Amino acid sequence: MTTEQIQQLKQIIKQQDQVVEMWLNYWREYSNWEDWHFWFIVLMLIVPLIIIYFLIDKKRAFHIGFFGFNIHVWFTYSDALATRTAHVIYPYQAIPILPVNFALDASLVPISFMLLYQWCLKHDKSILIYGIILSAILSFIFKPVLSLLNLIQLDKGMNFFYLFLNYILILLFTIGITYIFKHLNQKAKKIK
Helix, strand or coil: CCHHHHHHHHHHHHHHHHHHHHHHHHHHHHCCCCCCHHHHHHHHHHHHHHHHHHHHCCHHHHHHHHHHHHHHHHHHHHHHHHHHCCCCCCCCCCCCCCCCHHHHHHHHHHHHHHHHHHHHHHCCCHHHHHHHHHHHHHHCCCCCCCHHHCCCECCCCCCCCHHHHHHHHHHHHCCCCHHHHHHHHHHHHHHC
């Protein structure tokens, strides 16, 4: 690396450390366990985990879990991009160091899709159609409620329709990846 590159990288890291410290100070002042927003976010994290523990089809747990993990990964990536560019802002956090809303990205949204996927498998329904319906509910009902509660802010032209399109894109990726791995798994079973 050149000296100029090293200096610029050091400056970025220094500013990044300052931003992390600012988020920690902000959390201590406005978003800690003494605020109801914090507990609401904790419930969004814990309640879906408890629900999935009791409701997941144990025979298909890996299959459904793989689907949910894909939702989680893609949603976390897209949320990190949106928060890093300040298109989406979470004024309250359970875990202040993470740039995303961990409760949404790791629990509520993936588990909602997992339960829907499980239902679609059981009833031979289209995950795409019902996934679009769930995406609409999350984008046009749930997220606006979060906005009214000041748990999410949209900025720089971001709106609920764009969030909906993001959900659809994530759903398509997840369906595609899940079916590819399911096909590979079935192919491997035939070889045995």
